[in-house]
Amino acid sequence: MSTIHWIETHPRSARWHSESGLPLPRTVVVADDRMRAAVAYRLACEGTALLWRGDFHNARQLLSALDRRVGRTAPGAVDTAAETFRLQRRFRAHRARVLGKLLVLLDAEHGLDLRRAPDVRRAAAEAYGDFDGPLAVALSELLGVVSARQWREKGVHVPALEARIHPHYGVFAPTRSEYVDLVAQAPLPRGGRDVRVAFDLGTGTGVLAALLARRGVGQVVATDVSARARACARDNVGRLGLSGAVRVESGAELYPPGRADLVVCNPPWIPGRPASDLDLGVYDAGGGMLQGFLGGLAERLEPGGEGWLVLSDLAERLGLRSREQLMTVVGDAGLRVVGRLDARPQHARARDTDDPLHAVRAAEVTSLWRLALPVA
Structure with missing residues (x-):
């Protein structure tokens, strides 16, 4: 200081x-x-x-x-x-x-x-x-x-969990329900059978890790580079009685050791330089986390497993990234798209006509991309 x-x-x-x-x-x-x-x-x-x-x-x-x-x-x-x-x-x-x-x-x-x-x-x-x-x-x-x-004291009600998540200071709160709902609705790999291990990369409050555990995944390994986020995630999974099913680890290397049947990543949606740690939930410098997730996914998936990329198209609508660029990175990583779920925005800013970016925010679509290895 x-x-x-x-x-x-x-x-x-x-x-x-x-x-x-x-x-x-x-x-x-x-x-x-x-x-x-x-x-x-x-x-x-x-x-x-x-x-x-x-x-x-x-x-x-x-x-x-x-x-x-x-x-x-x-x-x-x-x-x-x-x-x-x-x-x-x-x-x-x-x-x-x-x-x-x-x-x-x-x-x-x-x-x-x-x-x-x-x-x-x-x-x-x-x-x-x-x-x-x-x-x-x-x-x-x-x-x-x-x-x-x-x-933090009163928490945020998450309908998909039928429970409250308690965000700590400096940790992105799950106030936007659409990305959580997508993870709740997406079909699990192999029809939900034998999904033993899942990774939640950049877990934040731990909301997605908790949701995966509630959906029956045997062991969820949640990672985050932020010590505040890790403490927050541990607090939330403990409150939900899921400490035995969710393990929170450092995310210095993004991926934890080993392989998983399912890897979920909800990276910051805007490729841009964060001004401070408080911006890390919104801005992904140079798209580094997105590229790290996609580039490492193929070697971390178990056969028949999937990677779920939860991403808004806001950056595309702002001209900061194109859909073609995203698909090129997916293809270069040796992955294929096996499905996609979309959700329209439900947050208040999408309805704020005084916002200079109202038209963009109102048209925004958040997608869950189901990614898998090529068919042998």
Whole structure:
């Protein structure tokens, strides 16, 4: 971690932390209830961070005022969906940088020493772990941490499981049901007979691993490169009483040792560089995970086994990848397509007509591609 410095009767400092990868603020000034929104916005746009020392609820109001000044979408019009997507992503990064200039301090016990501040200690401890305070974080990020704690506590109902999944902070939540439903509906290899081992690559919350176990797979090996995701998956399979059927391992090599009758992979759907670890559930740098899954599948399948690729066509509709490119990678990996199931989007963004990418999102199709080895 880096360190920020400011003057508050005397020189002070605190460690700086940003989950979203915001850069270290070079200039920090103290702000309180007297800070006007127009002044705060100008300072934030200039790169000056505002360390809040006033009332907590007033800080939230100031953050909302900054948000209104930044706006929700990038101004102007562009010709293609790809250009719109890139423009909106740049704008979201700009918005995050501006809002991320309003800072608060967490003490060594993960608490906030501000008037009318809520108790954030449990949420901050789960997100940040132990640290020697004080720790400076963006208020916008801390509010996200608190919101994520509420999601973790109440869970997300997954109809296909008839149970709740409890996402941890920084782990992609299964709020979109279509990809889970596809895995619930797809016919198991060999008609469901003798599916002894399945791999779930990039397991996240463990929702697909749990679903496979519920469908009768003997042993599911779930992998993920993220320590947070592995802890989350273990928590969820334990809550569901499936610890004996699901084993969670590191995903540093993507595939675990051995072979499987079924390999499931739901990689990030957008080939692009993630700005931080929080983006890893959405962006697959250079399509690396997708290519790693396809390139390694043939040598990891048992005879008669299948690989299930769960993938949206959003990247194709944005012009970031073509269907021909995808099929070329499948063919080059020595695989054939034996079936495909499709699902239309059910999430709220597909119905948001104010979204600059509404037409693309409304037309999006998520598919489960059933892949197998060539017929001998």
